[in-house]
Amino acid sequence: MLAHANEWANKRLYEAVAKLSDVDYRTNRGAFFGSMHGTLNHLLVADRIWMHRFTGKGDCPTQLNAILFDDFKALRAAREAEDIRIVNYIERLTPAELSSKITFMTVSNPRRITQRLAPALSHFFNHQTHHRGQAHCLLTMMTGDAPSFDLMQYQREVEDKDPVLETGPDG
Numbered sequence: 281m282l283a284h285a286n287e288w289a290n291k292r293l294y295e296a297v298a299k300l301s302d303v304d305y306r307t308n309r310g311a312f313f314g315s316m317h318g319t320l321n322h323l324l325v326a327d328r329i330w331m332h333r334f335t336g337k338g339d340c341p342t343q344l345n346a347i348l349f350d351d352f353k354a355l356r357a358a359r360e361a362e363d364i365r366i367v368n369y370i371e372r373l374t375p376a377e378l379s380s381k382i383t384f385m386t387v388s389n390p391r392r393i394t395q396r397l398a399p400a401l402s403h404f405f406n407h408q409t410h411h412r413g414q415a416h417c418l419l420t421m422m423t424g425d426a427p428s429f430d431l432m433q434y435q436r437e438v439e440d441k442d443p444v445l446e447t448g449p450d451g
Contacts, residue, residue, distance in 0.1 A: 283370035
């Protein structure tokens with residue numbers, strides 16, 4: 281559910297950001313990564329770092345503030361591809377894999393960490409929510425409005441479209 285909700289929230293975020301002027305999109309507004317541009321790039325950077333930790337595959341940026349894509353359209357396409365990658369990875373996980381451990385190097389203060397996968401995944405999705413919250417604040421400051429990224433909103437929209445979720449797994 282969190283992987284699909286993440287994809288849903290990112291689509292809503294990018295739809296709203298696409299309406300910003302380039303100046304608004306790039307202006308440093310004091311967010312942790314400065315601008316909306318910096319914030320969206322950071323979200324992709326962090327997702328790629330974590331997905332590399334989880335799978336051992338894909339790009340693994342070495343700086344948390346890296347600008348992977350200067351062009352918004354290219355960043356959006358990369359975001360959509362990464363969200364599909366995340367959903368596909370999560371959907372294939374088994375209970376045994378969720379309780380297994382991963383070992384990785386941290387980025388900011390390099391050290392080796394070993395932890396169970398399930399709590400790392402909780403952090404992964406929580407981190408995305410955290411920075412989307414910053415993007416929400418930036419959108420609200422710039423436009424006076426921002427779409428909901430709330431998990432309950434996602435669940436209500438999915439339940440309206442998916443009869444299995446409305447009745448539950450037992451009918």
